[in-house]
Amino acid sequence: MVKIIYVEADGTERAVDVAEGHSVMEGAVSNGVHGIVAECGGACSCATCHAYIDVSWLEKTGLAEGDEADMLEFAHEPKPTSRLICQIEVTSDLEGLRIEIPDEQA
Amino acid sequence: MAFRLRQKGYRGSITMIGDEVWPPYQRPPLSKKYLTGELARDRLSLKPAETYEENGIELLLDRRVARVDRAARRVFFDGNDDNSLDYETLIFATGGRPRQPDDLGDTLPENIFTLRAISDADAMRERLAPGKHLLVVGGGYIGLELAAVARKRGLKVTLLEQAPRILGRVACSQTADYFRHLHTENGVTLREGVSIESFEGPEQRPSFVKLTEGDEVSFDVAVFGIGLLPNDTIAREAGLECAGGIIVDGWGRTSDPDIRAAGDCARLPYRGDMIRLESVHNAIAQAEHIADDIVCPGGPSYAPVPWFWSDQYDCKLQIAGLNLGYTKVVTRPGTKPGAFSNWYFKGEEMIACDAINDARSFMMAKRWLAVAHRPCPELICDPSWDLAKF
Numbered sequence: 205m206v207k208i209i210y211v212e213a214d215g216t217e218r219a220v221d222v223a224e225g226h227s228v229m230e231g232a233v234s235n236g237v238h239g240i241v242a243e244c245g246g247a248c249s250c251a252t253c254h255a256y257i258d259v260s261w262l263e264k265t266g267l268a269e270g271d272e273a274d275m276l277e278f279a280h281e282p283k284p285t286s287r288l289i290c291q292i293e294v295t296s297d298l299e300g301l302r303i304e305i306p307d308e309q310a
Numbered sequence: 311m312a313f314r315l316r317q318k319g320y321r322g323s324i325t326m327i328g329d330e331v332w333p334p335y336q337r338p339p340l341s342k343k344y345l346t347g348e349l350a351r352d353r354l355s356l357k358p359a360e361t362y363e364e365n366g367i368e369l370l371l372d373r374r375v376a377r378v379d380r381a382a383r384r385v386f387f388d389g390n391d392d393n394s395l396d397y398e399t400l401i402f403a404t405g406g407r408p409r410q411p412d413d414l415g416d417t418l419p420e421n422i423f424t425l426r427a428i429s430d431a432d433a434m435r436e437r438l439a440p441g442k443h444l445l446v447v448g449g450g451y452i453g454l455e456l457a458a459v460a461r462k463r464g465l466k467v468t469l470l471e472q473a474p475r476i477l478g479r480v481a482c483s484q485t486a487d488y489f490r491h492l493h494t495e496n497g498v499t500l501r502e503g504v505s506i507e508s509f510e511g512p513e514q515r516p517s518f519v520k521l522t523e524g525d526e527v528s529f530d531v532a533v534f535g536i537g538l539l540p541n542d543t544i545a546r547e548a549g550l551e552c553a554g555g556i557i558v559d560g561w562g563r564t565s566d567p568d569i570r571a572a573g574d575c576a577r578l579p580y581r582g583d584m585i586r587l588e589s590v591h592n593a594i595a596q597a598e599h600i601a602d603d604i605v606c607p608g609g610p611s612y613a614p615v616p617w618f619w620s621d622q623y624d625c626k627l628q629i630a631g632l633n634l635g636y637t638k639v640v641t642r643p644g645t646k647p648g649a650f651s652n653w654y655f656k657g658e659e660m661i662a663c664d665a666i667n668d669a670r671s672f673m674m675a676k677r678w679l680a681v682a683h684r685p686c687p688e689l690i691c692d693p694s695w696d697l698a699k700f
Contacts, residue, residue, distance in 0.1 A: 226353070230353065233357075234355075234357070234358045234361075235358075236357075236361060241594075243590055243591055243594060244338070244590070244619055245336045245338060245339060245590075247338070247342075247619060247621060248626075249619035249621075249626065249628055250591075250617070250619070251673065271626060271667075271669045274668075274669040274670045274673070275669045275670075275672075275673050277670065277673070277698055278670065278673030278674060278677060278698070279673075310673065310676070310677075
């Protein structure tokens with residue numbers, strides 16, 4: 205299990221253990237983290253699992269590319285650190301990953 | 311709905327009754343990554359099992375409701391009249407069931423399937439071995455997704471569509487042309503405007519179909535993707551108004567104010583029509599809207615911006631809106647190779663968009679539909695006009 209820290213829009217921090225191989229989105233949904241909707245269940249089709257990656261982690265998670273970047277352009281308040289977190293697979297490298305959740309999804 | 315009720319502070323008891331053995335799960339992957347084996351069963355669950363109890367939601371699985379006594383506000387389970395549960399508010403979120411082929415009897419032969427539940431996908435997957443021949447009956451999105459999965463697994467695939475063209479009910483001919491080409495290029499034998507006369511071979515395991523045109527198509531496995539029927543029987547028998555789905559108003563209320571309906575089983579008002587909306591988005595959004603109205607009545611009526619998606623081979627299709635009653639379609643070239651979008655207009659009004667490998671157009675269309683913006687068709691067709699600069 206890998207510890208991921210989700211910061212909800214009101215500032216609440218939720219540190220949860222997520223199985224390797226699952227997505228960062230699944231970690232949020234299965235632990236009832238507020239603000240991640242994930243309507244399409246991880247198909248990179250809905251842009252409702254938008255979150256901001258803590259800058260210090262960007263090197264490990266990488267930046268959004270392709271379809272993901274195209275959708276983020278039209279998401280609610282996108283930033284350069286924006287990702288659709290269904291596209292980030294949890295690996296041991298990400299122990300302690302910190303992400304912030306916006307107050308609205310697209 | 312149950313979780314939204316809790317989130318909004320609903321304090322009463324909540325019981326969810328389902329006739330399947332699994333806790334609520336995602337169905338879209340059943341014809342996509344679950345069938346290919348890329349997604350394991352435990353990852354289909356909508357919520358971890360323990361969260362139901364944590365939220366005070368009692369889950370009654372593998373139980374079927376036989377009837378509802380509205381006067382007594384009580385539901386009765388199958389077979390046993392002593393076995394019942396009373397309610398203050400009853401929600402039908404009964405979904406739908408696949409339309410079955412007419413002439414194969416109540417129980418399908420062992421090598422013929424429809425796809426709706428985990429059990430269907432499990433049974434089908436065992437038979438989708440490389441080299442076998444899959445016959446897909448129905449050229450809607452489910453049929454096309456199944457054809458794509460089977461080709462990826464190395465099966466021979468024939469797809470039959472009774473109507474003059476695939477996607478006849480749901481998309482314009484431009485979108486259908488793209489998918490016909492995509493499947494043909496990927497080795498699917500796709501035949502439109504053909505009907506099955508009969509299934510032939512052993513009764514428990516037919517091996518070929520006779521077509522009304524006179525020729526025959528042999529197969530090892532067949533799957534029907536010919537539409538969904540709303541599960542409204544119990545509601546109808548309880549005297550609720552139904553017409554191909556349970557009739558509801560903009561707050562999900564049926565003709566009985568204590569009973570609501572949401573998702574695939576409901577027929578709801580949408581821009582002047584009464585429609586059923588078969589989509590994940592509607593199942594979530596309508597349910598949440600009803601939950602909010604139960605806890606805090608008096609809000610605006612439900613006004614969804616429907617959206618859908620389909621994955622086939624490496625192609626991503628995203629649909630915003632509903633093209634019901636469209637009068638014109640314009641095509642916008644995408645900014646990447648293989649990307650484009652078809653935009654539907656009803657008079658001057660943009661009502662829907664099929665975006666093929668073109669997430670930007672999809673996102674923009676969805677946003678415009680939400681604010682009832684009326685983009686001009688000429689601008690949409692102009693690729694030099696940047697959607698993001700709007």
